[in-house]
Amino acid sequence: MGEVIATYEITGKSRSFQEKAEGIALGLTVGSWTDLPLLEKDQLRKYKGTVVAVKEKEGEIPAAEIQIAYPSGNYSNDIPAILTTVFGKLSLDGQVKLRNIHFSNDLKKGYPGPRFGIEGIRELVKVSNRPLVMSIFKGVIGRDKDYLKNQLRAQALGGIDLVKDDEILFDNELTPFEERVRQGKNVLKEVNEVTGKRTLYAVNLSGRTSGLREKARKARELGADALLFNVFSYGLDVLQELREDNEIGLPIMAHPSFAGAAAASPQYGVDYSLWLGKLLRMTGADFSLFPSPYGSVALEKRQVLSISKELTNSDLFKRTFPVPSAGIHPALVPQLIEDFGRDCVINAGGGVHGHPDGASAGGSAFLQAIDAVLKGIPLTDAATRHTDLDKALRLWGGEISARG
Numbered sequence: 001m002g003e004v005i006a007t008y009e010i011t012g013k014s015r016s017f018q019e020k021a022e023g024i025a026l027g028l029t030v031g032s033w034t035d036l037p038l039l040e041k042d043q044l045r046k047y048k049g050t051v052v053a054v055k056e057k058e059g060e061i062p063a064a065e066i067q068i069a070y071p072s073g074n075y076s077n078d079i080p081a082i083l084t085t086v087f088g089k090l091s092l093d094g095q096v097k098l099r100n101i102h103f104s105n106d107l108k109k110g111y112p113g114p115r116f117g118i119e120g121i122r123e124l125v126k127v128s129n130r131p132l133v134m135s136i137f138k139g140v141i142g143r144d145k146d147y148l149k150n151q152l153r154a155q156a157l158g159g160i161d162l163v164k165d166d167e168i169l170f171d172n173e174l175t176p177f178e179e180r181v182r183q184g185k186n187v188l189k190e191v192n193e194v195t196g197k198r199t200l201y202a203v204n205l206s207g208r209t210s211g212l213r214e215k216a217r218k219a220r221e222l223g224a225d226a227l228l229f230n231v232f233s234y235g236l237d238v239l240q241e242l243r244e245d246n247e248i249g250l251p252i253m254a255h256p257s258f259a260g261a262a263a264a265s266p267q268y269g270v271d272y273s274l275w276l277g278k279l280l281r282m283t284g285a286d287f288s289l290f291p292s293p294y295g296s297v298a299l300e301k302r303q304v305l306s307i308s309k310e311l312t313n314s315d316l317f318k319r320t321f322p323v324p325s326a327g328i329h330p331a332l333v334p335q336l337i338e339d340f341g342r343d344c345v346i347n348a349g350g351g352v353h354g355h356p357d358g359a360s361a362g363g364s365a366f367l368q369a370i371d372a373v374l375k376g377i378p379l380t381d382a383a384t385r386h387t388d389l390d391k392a393l394r395l396w397g398g399e400i401s402a403r404g
């Protein structure tokens with residue numbers, strides 16, 4: 001089986017990087033190899049990490065990009081073992097950023113990738129050639145089933161493709177998980193009979209890890225469309241378990257909550273493109289949500305573009321839908337399509353519910369904006385013919401500023 005090659009960015013004293021790289025290659029594999037008797041050295045040689053490259057970077061703070069190859073005999077082919085190998089103790093160093101992990105094709109074959117991928121999801125929502133639109137339940141903690149039903153109905157009536165639970169809505173007495181699935185299905189069937197459009201609903205799969213598999217299978221049995229999952233509060237291997245279970249077999253939407261705890265620092269932790277891009281795709285997410293560069297919680301533009309590239313580049317796996325999110329409103333649609341193309345999901349909570357005429361008009365304003373952009377019509381022109389878009393632009397239109 002092939003090896004993994006990890007790429008790191010390290011800061012420290014200039015010209016100390018080769019030594020630091022050798023220390024990492026040794027420390028994360030055979031440990032105190034150099035002090036051992038000859039016989040043991042020979043036996044351990046094939047397990048030692050190899051420094052592949054050390055490139056000093058230009059800049060005021062001394063930094064270098066280093067690459068280390070880890071032999072496949074050192075770990076089992078699973079994410080917990082590989083992350084522990086390449087960034088276990090090292091993650092505590094505080095001056096090392098894990099930029100990327102290269103997996104050989106042999107290793108990649110041990111991972112499922114998305115079950116549906118972009119093409120499969122497009123078949124489910126019956127939308128072939130435009131960005132999808134998703135909205136989010138808002139303000140539903142402490143509300144009852146009727147409140148949720150009304151919110152779902154309003155969102156779906158606007159023609160939105162997908163509605164997801166808020167990630168902070170957990171199992172609770174007022175709106176229990178199974179009940180949300182049952183009533184979601186009924187409401188969306190009713191709306192479908194009126195509009196001809198079948199919106200999908202992603203229910204938040206939450207609770208203890210030991211109960212997730214059964215809960216997800218039950219959701220499938222009750223007719224759930226998709227699962228929302230707070231992957232980083234549980235771990236990537238839990239996502240993979242859910243993805244690989246054929247009795248679950250539902251699209252999985254990975255929420256980025258808690259991802260910043262490991263990825264937000266520029267100096268240490270894991271790169272966002274690995275966390276919300278490559279590893280989510282390998283372990284089976286059909287959708288990866290991440291903050292866009294334009295909204296309330298923003299990532300830098302180069303970061304979101306590299307996440308999106310990892311989700312959609314040519315690979316052994318199906319493609320994962322990039323879902324730029326957080327503070328999204330219809331005036332941002334031209335910029336989002338310029339950044340992510342047609343194969344993305346435009347996701348908005350406040351930008352749907354905050355529309356002056358309510359969530360249904362909010363959803364339709366997004367669809368009007370998308371239609372205009374794809375036809376090459378400026379939003380302001382389209383707004384003269386579409387009241388919902390016009391009202392959204394009056395509220396949110398204006399200068400767009402990006403982070404980074």
Ligand code: 1AE
Pocket residue numbers: 136166167256289290291296325326327328347348349350351
């Ligand atoms: C990065 C995830 C965004 C999300 O889950 C969420 O709830 C966004 O809400 P709005 O669109 O910012 O209101």
